Amino acid sequence: xxxxxxxxxxxxxxxxxxxxxxxxxxxxxxxxxxxxxxxxxxxxxxxxxxxxxxxxxxxxxxxxxxxxxxxxxxxxxxxxxxxxxxxxxxxxxxxxxxxxxxxxxxxxxxxxxxxxxxxxxxxxxxxxxxxxxxxxxxxxxxxxxxxxxxxxxxxxxxxxxxxxxxxxxxxxxxxxxxxxxxxxxxxxxxxxxxxxxxxxxxxxxxxxxxxxxxxxxxxxxxxxxxxxxxxxxxxxxxxxxxxxxxxxxxxxxxxxxxxxxxxxxxxxxxxxxxxxxxxxxxxxxxxxxxxxxxxxxxxxxxxxxxxxxxxxxxxxxxxxxxxxxxxxxxxxxxxxxxxxxxxxxxxxxxxx
Amino acid sequence: xxxxxxxxxxxxxxxxxxxxxxxxxxxxxxxxxxxxxxxxxxxxxxxxxxxxxxxxxxxxxxxxxxxxxxxxxxxxxxxxxxxxxxxxxxxxxxxxxxxxxxxxxxxxxxxxxxxxxxxxxxxxxxxxxxxxxxxxxxxxxxxxxxxxxxxxxxxxxxxxxxxxxxxxxxxxxxxxxxxxxxxxxxxxxxxxxxxxxxxxxxxxxxxxxxxxxxxxxxxxxxxxxxxxxxxxxxxxxxxxxxxxxxxxxxxxxxxxxxxxxxxxxxxxxxxxxxxxxxxxxxxxxxxxxxxxxxxxxxxxxxxxxxxxxxxxxxxxxxxxx
Numbered sequence: 001x002x003x004x005x006x007x008x009x010x011x012x013x014x015x016x017x018x019x020x021x022x023x024x025x026x027x028x029x030x031x032x033x034x035x036x037x038x039x040x041x042x043x044x045x046x047x048x049x050x051x052x053x054x055x056x057x058x059x060x061x062x063x064x065x066x067x068x069x070x071x072x073x074x075x076x077x078x079x080x081x082x083x084x085x086x087x088x089x090x091x092x093x094x095x096x097x098x099x100x101x102x103x104x105x106x107x108x109x110x111x112x113x114x115x116x117x118x119x120x121x122x123x124x125x126x127x128x129x130x131x132x133x134x135x136x137x138x139x140x141x142x143x144x145x146x147x148x149x150x151x152x153x154x155x156x157x158x159x160x161x162x163x164x165x166x167x168x169x170x171x172x173x174x175x176x177x178x179x180x181x182x183x184x185x186x187x188x189x190x191x192x193x194x195x196x197x198x199x200x201x202x203x204x205x206x207x208x209x210x211x212x213x214x215x216x217x218x219x220x221x222x223x224x225x226x227x228x229x230x231x232x233x234x235x236x237x238x239x240x241x242x243x244x245x246x247x248x249x250x251x252x253x254x255x256x257x258x259x260x261x262x263x264x265x266x267x268x269x270x271x272x273x274x275x276x277x278x279x280x281x282x283x284x285x286x287x288x289x290x291x292x293x294x295x296x297x298x299x300x301x302x303x304x305x306x307x308x309x310x311x312x313x314x315x316x317x318x319x320x321x322x323x324x325x326x327x328x329x330x331x332x333x334x335x336x337x338x339x340x341x342x343x344x345x346x347x348x349x350x351x352x
Numbered sequence: 353x354x355x356x357x358x359x360x361x362x363x364x365x366x367x368x369x370x371x372x373x374x375x376x377x378x379x380x381x382x383x384x385x386x387x388x389x390x391x392x393x394x395x396x397x398x399x400x401x402x403x404x405x406x407x408x409x410x411x412x413x414x415x416x417x418x419x420x421x422x423x424x425x426x427x428x429x430x431x432x433x434x435x436x437x438x439x440x441x442x443x444x445x446x447x448x449x450x451x452x453x454x455x456x457x458x459x460x461x462x463x464x465x466x467x468x469x470x471x472x473x474x475x476x477x478x479x480x481x482x483x484x485x486x487x488x489x490x491x492x493x494x495x496x497x498x499x500x501x502x503x504x505x506x507x508x509x510x511x512x513x514x515x516x517x518x519x520x521x522x523x524x525x526x527x528x529x530x531x532x533x534x535x536x537x538x539x540x541x542x543x544x545x546x547x548x549x550x551x552x553x554x555x556x557x558x559x560x561x562x563x564x565x566x567x568x569x570x571x572x573x574x575x576x577x578x579x580x581x582x583x584x585x586x587x588x589x590x591x592x593x594x595x596x597x598x599x600x601x602x603x604x605x606x607x608x609x610x611x612x613x614x615x616x617x618x619x620x621x622x623x624x625x626x627x628x629x630x631x632x633x634x635x636x637x638x639x640x641x642x643x644x645x646x647x648x649x650x651x652x653x654x655x656x657x658x659x660x661x662x663x664x665x666x667x668x669x670x671x672x673x
Contacts, residue, residue: 158611243498291496
């Protein structure tokens with residue numbers, strides 16, 4: 001990671017182990033493994049399509065000729081005021097006001113994805129910062145921050161969401177704030193734990209010995225080694241944020257109608273599912289497909305980063321408890337070479 | 353004795369937390385100007401004298417420390433004040449709502465633990481088999497759907513379909529236990545499944561991982577080597593040891609559970625604490641909101657102490673900490 005311009009007179013076996021690292025970074029190896037995982041690739045495709053549909057929402061509104069918040073009581077409702085089902089004019093049916101459900105679901109996707117990504121980004125940055133500081137400095141700083149992390153994790157988030165919505169009135173900004181406030185703690189906990197382990201390594205000591213300051217060590221020496229787990233956690237907390245936004249909007253505390261969001265569409269569906277199944281099923285399906293794709297992609301990235309975990313849906317079956325042979329490990333070293341240098345392999349296996 | 357000290361310390365810490373929450377709740381009162389509160393209570397076109405009278409009666413014209421003292425005094429006498437919406441005593445609302453919420457929570461938690469641990473144990477002992485794979489798919493779907501969508505889908509897929517076909521045992525809404533246990537279960541079964549779904553998904557995964565890890569340990573090999581039956585190895589040795597990390601997670605998830613209760617009650621119109629708190633927020637009904645926040649905090653603190661006690665009983669090493 002860090003080079004000090006010293007002439008490395010290292011053991012021959014260790015030197016041989018270092019050679020294959022050149023030219024294939026951890027990320028390239030991860031990408032190579034991820035590419036082999038068909039489920040993860042399909043999920044990435046689904047996410048790209050969802051984002052594309054969300055961006056193209058106005059275009060689809062043009063094609064169908066239905067604006068998102070426009071009511072079409074003449075074509076969208078039957079003679080007795082019941083919404084029409086899926087068909088040629090309303091692709092996924094209409095809601096109780098005669099609005100086009102398909103167009104509204106697309107506009108809802110914009111809100112869901114926006115909230116999911118932005119809230120997760122804020123939460124991730126905050127979580128990484130707090131986790132690094134707590135883990136690196138230790139002592140009373142760690143104690144205070146850890147207590148804070150624990151209490152946030154244990155706090156009933158819906159209750160806080162309710163209280164804040166009561167005070168400030170429901171809005172998208174409050175929703176994102178609440179979601180970010182609850183997503184950083186989980187990330188901070190993991191980052192803190194990993195930092196505690198990493199800061200004891202020799203290269204951190206070496207960095208300190210050449211006069212690197214705490215900020216430099218935290219962000220340039222420790223953080224790059226945490227990017228894997230942080231990426232996995234961030235991917236997995238996007239669907240959580242989407243679910244949370246939908247829940248708050250469902251309770252009437254998030255995005256307010258007539259602006260479409262998956263949560264408030266489904267809130268409307270609650271009164272009409274008896275006569276219009278499409279009103280409930282299609283938004284629910286959109287939500288499920290999106291969150292499932294993010295969850296599976298997160299799992300896929302985790303597997304790609306750490307090939308020693310066993311994939312449940314792997315094509316080839318491996319006997320339980322055996323490690324894959326001849327592959328490449330987490331840190332990019334070859335297993336066969338690692339076996340030649342048992343000391344190095346042993347410490348790494350112990351830390352993982 | 354150590355356990356007693358541990359308990360006392362936790363209770364004292366819990367009281368401090370409750371006090372902090374009550375202070376936050378008290379400050380909630382000042383997020384709305386006294387005049388707008390008085391207007392809400394007074395109804396249509398109030399005179400200035402009426403508004404002043406209401407402000408005085410609520411004590412909103414007193415200086416802050418006096419108001420805080422009155423607030424604490426009322427709390428310690430378990431008096432939560434009167435609803436801004438219809439002047440009903442908050443205590444009456446609580447008495448009416450508590451059994452409803454308790455019905456949902458108790459059944460939901462029982463189902464959550466049975467299903468979560470059961471599926472986890474079955475998955476771990478048949479790792480990578482058909483059941484394990486199916487369970488993983490189920491867990492993923494459970495984690496990918498919000499609680500309220502699961503509830504709505506159950507209403508549409510089970511309640512509506514069954515009732516259209518003349519099978520009316522499963523119902524929507526709330527019926528007290530006093531009406532008989534069979535109709536009570538019929539009304540409660542869908543809320544229970546809804547409330548348990550997400551938590552059960554998390555727990556089956558958690559207990560599966562934990563049990564798999566334990567099954568790889570030396571003492572399990574020893575237990576097998578001395579000729580114990582597989583059933584005894586798993587339930588007597590492995591499950592007990594693997595339960596500790598699962599129990600430690602319980603305290604954290606009590607908060608999630610509360611959120612689930614709010615959503616479940618709203619979907620199934622149970623009319624308990626959760627649904628009424630959403631209603632209270634819609635109306636800006638502060639006394640009711642504050643009562644609910646305090647009860648939620650009390651519930652979380654108590655549950656955490658109970659969980660820590662269970663943890664200490666399961667794992668003797670914790671008691672010293």
